[in-house]
Amino acid sequence: MTTGKSIANPAAAELSGRLRGRVLQPGEEDFALEREGFNLITEHDPDLIAVVADAADVREAVAFAAARRMPISVQATGHGPSTAADGGLLISTRRLRGVSIDPVTRTARVQGGTQWYEVIQAAAEYGLAPLSGSSPLTGVIGYTLGGGLGLMARAYGYAADKVTAIDIVTADGRAHRATADHERDLFWAVRGGKGNFGVVTALEFELVPVSRLYGGGLFFAGEATADVLHAWRHWTASLPEDMTSSLALLRLPDIERVPDFLRGRLTVHVRIAYLGSAKDGEKLLAPLRAAGPLIVDTLAEIPYTRSGEIHNDPTEPIPYNERSMMLRVLDEAAVDRLLELAGPGADCIDLTVELRQLGGAVGRAPRLPNAVDHRDAAFVLSTVSLPDDRPPLVVDGMAPWGTGRRYLNFLASPDTASLAESGYEPATYARLARIKAHVDPHNLFRFNHNIAPAPLTA
Ligand SMILES: Cc1cc2nc3c(=O)[nH]c(=O)nc-3n(C[C@H](O)[C@H](O)[C@H](O)COP(=O)(O)OP(=O)(O)OC[C@H]3O[C@@H](n4cnc5c(N)ncnc54)[C@H](O)[C@@H]3O)c2cc1C
Numbered sequence: 001m002t003t004g005k006s007i008a009n010p011a012a013a014e015l016s017g018r019l020r021g022r023v024l025q026p027g028e029e030d031f032a033l034e035r036e037g038f039n040l041i042t043e044h045d046p047d048l049i050a051v052v053a054d055a056a057d058v059r060e061a062v063a064f065a066a067a068r069r070m071p072i073s074v075q076a077t078g079h080g081p082s083t084a085a086d087g088g089l090l091i092s093t094r095r096l097r098g099v100s101i102d103p104v105t106r107t108a109r110v111q112g113g114t115q116w117y118e119v120i121q122a123a124a125e126y127g128l129a130p131l132s133g134s135s136p137l138t139g140v141i142g143y144t145l146g147g148g149l150g151l152m153a154r155a156y157g158y159a160a161d162k163v164t165a166i167d168i169v170t171a172d173g174r175a176h177r178a179t180a181d182h183e184r185d186l187f188w189a190v191r192g193g194k195g196n197f198g199v200v201t202a203l204e205f206e207l208v209p210v211s212r213l214y215g216g217g218l219f220f221a222g223e224a225t226a227d228v229l230h231a232w233r234h235w236t237a238s239l240p241e242d243m244t245s246s247l248a249l250l251r252l253p254d255i256e257r258v259p260d261f262l263r264g265r266l267t268v269h270v271r272i273a274y275l276g277s278a279k280d281g282e283k284l285l286a287p288l289r290a291a292g293p294l295i296v297d298t299l300a301e302i303p304y305t306r307s308g309e310i311h312n313d314p315t316e317p318i319p320y321n322e323r324s325m326m327l328r329v330l331d332e333a334a335v336d337r338l339l340e341l342a343g344p345g346a347d348c349i350d351l352t353v354e355l356r357q358l359g360g361a362v363g364r365a366p367r368l369p370n371a372v373d374h375r376d377a378a379f380v381l382s383t384v385s386l387p388d389d390r391p392p393l394v395v396d397g398m399a400p401w402g403t404g405r406r407y408l409n410f411l412a413s414p415d416t417a418s419l420a421e422s423g424y425e426p427a428t429y430a431r432l433a434r435i436k437a438h439v440d441p442h443n444l445f446r447f448n449h450n451i452a453p454a455p456l457t458a
Contacts, residue, residue, distance in 0.1 A: 012048055014064070015060070020057055022051040023048060024048070024049040024051065025047075034049050035049060036317070038079045040317050041081075041321060044081070046089060046090035047087050049090045050091050052093060052096055065088065065444060070088045071086075071446050072091060072444045073445075073448070074199055075090060075094075076113045077115060077138060078317075079135070079137070083417035096112040097113050101122050103126040106128055106207045107204055108207055109202060110202065110204075111201065111202055112199065112200050113139065114140045114141070115136065115137055115138065116135070119132065121305060126207075127211040128211075129207060129208055130208075133151065134151065134308075136307070145191070145195060146409035147192055147407065148409070149362065150244075151213075152275065154241045154244040154360030155241050155275055156208050157361035157364070158366070161361075163191050164180070164206060165179045166200055166202075166204075170186075170198040170439045171439060171441075185438075188435075189371055189431075189436075191371060197439050198445065212303050213310075214276065214282075214300070215273045215299065216302065217299070217310060217311075217312070218299065220267070220270075220295065221265075221267065221292070221293060222267055225339065226339050227292045229268070229335050229343075231290075231292075232245075232291070235288055239357075240284075243274045245270060247268065249348075250267045253351075257316065266344055272285065273310055278300070278301045319387050320384050320387070322413060323382065324382040324407045326381075327378060327398065328403045330378060331401070337397060342394050349388060350394055351385055352382075354381070356380050362375070371424070371431075405422055406422045430454065437454045441453055
């Protein structure tokens with residue numbers, strides 16, 4: 001095996017000499033492993049990979065790239081690629097891990113490559129929880145910078161709404177600490193503006209006093225799709241904010257790693273995260289449980305440490321396209337249209353067609369304003385499909401009920417980088433583009449949902 005310290009390329013050798021971590025070049029044994037992430041649809045093709053060991057390595061790596069005007073891509077877990085890195089320097093944050101919890105201020109400080117399960121476990125020791133999402137394996141930073149729509153979203157808002165401090169290395173190689181009082185533009189932009197403004201080396205955010213949930217899933221046979229979808233729509237119209245739920249139409253392949261009851265058929269999966277008691281939860285859930293013949297019911301009192309079981313997202317890498325659209329309303333006509341597009345008998349190729357209910361705290365402006373929009377949306381629709389050349393029929397077909405905006409965290413396929421603008425209101429995007437022009441005028445951080453720097457005016 002060649003190590004980063006013995007590489008021949010002079011530029012790589014220089015960078016290697018500046019880092020505690022490793023530098024990898026194409027052809028080296030670990031290069032292919034390091035560039036691979038969870039979503040295999042994207043194959044990054046950088047000139048070099050810097051496997052950073054600490055924040056100082058991030059500064060060195062960015063300064064190295066900046067001096068050469070090399071584009072920079074960032075990867076933690078690879079759950080959210082929006083485009084393939086084409087040349088340049090890939091900064092792999094996988095080994096930049098660590099969580100510390102302050103139980104008095106109820107905050108967490110996490111390093112740039114940390115995954116949610118690490119925070120969930122550390123916070124649980126104090127009866128606290130983060131605003132993590134459906135999969136405990138996604139990276140804290142990528143998830144939060146895109147908004148972060150979690151299992152308790154209606155009760156507590158987007159994860160980005162809880163961020164209190166950001167340590168970030170910008171495109172000039174300088175380290176900043178952005179808070180509500182310091183580097184305020186950067187603080188606003190990074191919370192929602194994704195990876196456009198630099199490499200986050202640490203994030204600090206508030207935790208919530210949650211140690212358990214009434215949660216899990218209800219699975220209905222595909223034949224009941226119309227009844228369950230209509231029942232869920234009715235049911236979501238009058239829910240307390242401590243109930244966050246989603247519904248997915250699953251068409252999973254007939255392969256071994258898929259549970260028997262889901263294989264090769266259409267199934268409806270309602271996912272529940274309720275902060276109230278199990279007794280109240282059962283009462284609330286009664287109309288839904290009666291919506292059709294249940295094939296599996298996993299609802300139970302669970303510790304937050306088991307919250308990944310609510311959606312049961314895949315844990316092994318796969319190639320897929322993910323698309324999304326915010327819906328302003330889900331009325332009867334919208335459900336009927338969705339049934340035509342994705343119900344039984346539809347020519348639907350999506351592995352999952354998911355609706356998550358919004359409203360509650362995600363519908364309100366946060367205490368510390370940020371670049372996460374969509375406060376007016378009532379639901380988010382997203383689809384996941386295996387690689388294919390077909391247009392996103394379900395998402396496009398629901399456009400009449402859409403706000404015209406997309407949720408960038410649910411946009412992952414090689415063609416989605418250019419869709420960044422559709423993730424924001426025009427005024428938000430314009431402000432992001434102005435801030436981008438100041439902190440990354442040459443758009444070094446471009447292999448992401450890219451915000452193009454606004455032209456600088458005199
Ligand atoms: C199974 C699954 C479940 C999901 N569930 C949810 C959910 O419930 N709610 C939700 O909101 N999203 C969810 N997502 C989407 C996920 O939050 C985004 O894809 C997110 O970008 C993943 O971040 P990552 O670091 O894990 O992935 P990566 O692919 O490693 O990173 C994605 C992007 O994030 C940016 N980034 C990552 N780390 C840094 C850093 N340290 N500094 C600067 N930029 C950085 C970069 O631009 C990078 O291109 C899910 C995705 C999957 C695949």
